[in-house]
């Protein structure tokens with residue numbers, strides 16, 4: 001039995017903050033920090049009537065409509081988020097409630113839940129759904145996995161540069177049209193305090209350390225994966241989507257992964273004439289001296305033609321959407337997968353049968369690596385997305401408007417939804433519609 005992702009939908013927040021033109025000048029910073037350093041051009045934000053439920057429900061609704069599904073076809077709804085507003089009732093119940101407004105039938109016989117482990121919980125939810133189908137507990141039904149986040153940082157936190165908001169809905173099913181998931185996985189996991197939200201909306205983050213932890217856990221996960229399948233070769237994969245808090249992070253992770261995976265291979269030998277062989281720890285008296293030499297080798301490696309050709313073919317395409325939307329936390333690696341496939345489709349490539357190495361990460365911290373095989377129906381699935389239109393239609397915020405939007409979505413702010421005019425008009429979508437008698441958030445479908 002093949003099990004994997006049958007279809008995807010992506011929903012961006014409807015507002016856009018231009019990082020180079022609008023944010024950088026207001027912060028007194030050089031735009032190059034965003035476009036060249038972090039690799040980001042814009043962030044997506046939710047309009048005042050949008051949140052993690054509306055974005056998730058709107059993505060799931062389009063997916064179900066496009067695939068001709070009814071509630072009875074779905075046996076499971078898993079939501080992954082770092083932005084939940086309810087410590088008991090899962091976001092999946094709110095999303096199911098939305099969808100039941102527009103479909104005949106209900107999701108009363110679907111198992112619902114919510115997963116938490118920072119950004120990696122999107123991939124963990126895929127795993128849960130995959131295992132449920134492989135175990136034969138699905139009764140022929142599919143699973144909806146929705147990764148949805150409003151990734152906001154406190155004003156003037158260093159992370160403010162990498163914000164974003166959006167949702168990815170994925171349908172996990174037998175005989176998938178998009179990708180088959182491999183059963184093999186590698187993990188790198190440790191108790192870390194690099195990024196966390198202890199009973200608070202905005203993260204406490206040690207930005208520079210979080211980057212080191214990302215790289216360390218990713219390296220562990222690759223080594224664990226290799227302990228199952230033997231050495232991996234980066235040039236065996238057509239695309240390598242990484243968790244993308246910002247493209248600059250992926251630039252580092254890809255270089256580290258390539259260096260690790262090509263050590264003691266013919267690639268290292270071929271590159272040796274140009275940049276020498278990789279430094280080995282035993283050749284140095286101290287960790288510091290070794291790290292310095294390894295850093296210099298990595299700089300030379302990333303300048304080499306061979307590496308640059310690999311990077312622009314296998315990694316750069318996965319950043320195409322992320323550069324325009326920022327970090328979507330749980331959805332981020334899934335946006336990278338879609339971005340890579342979308343560029344391949346635009347370039348007329350035939351990827352059917354090709355393999356991707358998907359590298360997920362969540363702070364706190366855990367990395368996971370698995371492979372996916374691209375299926376024959378991939379091009380049709382990706383062609384059905386309307387993400388270009390959504391990106392194009394976003395409302396461009398001024399800096400003052402951005403400040404208002406940040407306040408509206410700040411749970412501790414006195415500024416409420418009713419204090420700020422919406423910037424866009426809802427059109428055939430779920431919207432936030434105020435609070436109910438028990439403090440629950442309420443939603444309506446606007447036709």
Ligand code: CAA
Nearest residue numbers: 030032033036037038158159161207208210211214245363
């Ligand atoms: N032209 C070109 N490049 C420039 C530049 C200019 N004018 N000005 C700065 N840069 C470069 C810098 O050299 C730097 O690049 P390198 O790291 O390659 O040297 C880059 O732009 C960023 O500049 P700074 O380091 O000065 O930026 P910063 O101090 O404001 O912080 C950050 C960057 C730590 C990533 C911060 O945005 C942050 O805290 N982000 C949130 C945490 C995060 O995303 N961590 C990633 C790993 S954790 C994770 O992945 C989980 C998750 O989703 C949160």
